[in-house]
Amino acid sequence: MNKLTWYGHATLGLETGGHQLVIDPFFTGNPAASASAEQVSPDFILVSHGHGDHVGDALAIAQRTGALVISNHEIVTWLGKQGLKKVHGQHLGGGHRHPFGYLKLTLALHGSMLPDGSYGGNPCGFLLTTNDGKKIYTAQDTGLFGDMRLIGEEGLEVAVLPIGDNYTMGPDDALRAVKMLQPKTVLPIHYNTFELLNQDAQAWKKRVEGETGARVVVLKPGESFEF
Structure with missing residues (x-):
């Protein structure tokens, strides 16, 4: 059994x-956070x-727990300069x-400057095949792109998509993404953190379930679902 928490x-x-x-551990300074970094x-x-709302507390959590941090080469090199030893670049x-x-880094249409202005390499999403054979795609921050069709060919159990608009896909493009990805279950993220990102996730759920075969799970911060 796998458990995903937002x-x-x-x-x-x-x-x-x-x-x-933990993916993109933004707890400190996050008005929507349901837990603290500790x-x-x-x-x-x-x-x-x-970006600071994605690197977040990665360094502090890794230093406290000994967790291995996985990211692109530029970000893990930057973390290494902050004193972090356990990193893996892809x-x-x-x-x-x-x-x-098995974790693959996917395309993402976004930026990646680090909090101190350093170059953060290319942004990415994550395509994970768990040891029990479930495929999970977490798009993280991205706009819509046509190669989502190729990711969908993997046969996705779960897709995690931003719907907040302005910085990422909004509801319309996220619906188009679902049609390309064809996952069994979709989880919307990156919305309602700030006023600029306010969206009606329940309305989006109705649209997606009315136009695709996917089930939409709308969580409140801190809630989980199993698959």
Whole structure:
């Protein structure tokens, strides 16, 4: 059994095969956060890009827990300069078998400057094949792109998509993404953190379920679902 938790904004927790992961650990300063950085103890941390609301508390959590941080080469090099030793760098299209499954970094249309202005490399999403064979795609921050069709060919159990608009896909493009990805279940994220990102997730759920075969799970920050 796999368990996915939405902590608010684009911060996710994943329990799979006895391993604990946190994706884009933005707790401190996150008005939507349902937990503090001190309340999570992951074995692995995934960082999709360099913006402060995604790198977030990665360094502090990794230093406290000894978690391995996985991101692109530029971000793990930057974290190494902050004193972090346990890092693993990958890049777009590249996969690696970790203890929790096979993780591939996917394209994302976004930016990636790090909090201190350093170059953060290319932003990414994550395509994970768990050890029990479930495929999970977390798009993180991205606009719509046509190669989502190729990701959909993988046969997705779960897709996690931003719907907040302005910085990422909005509801219309996220619906188009679902049609290309064809997942069994969809989780909307990156909305209602700030006024600029306000969206009606229940209205989006009705649209998606009315026009696709996907089930939409709308969580409140701190809630989880199992698959």
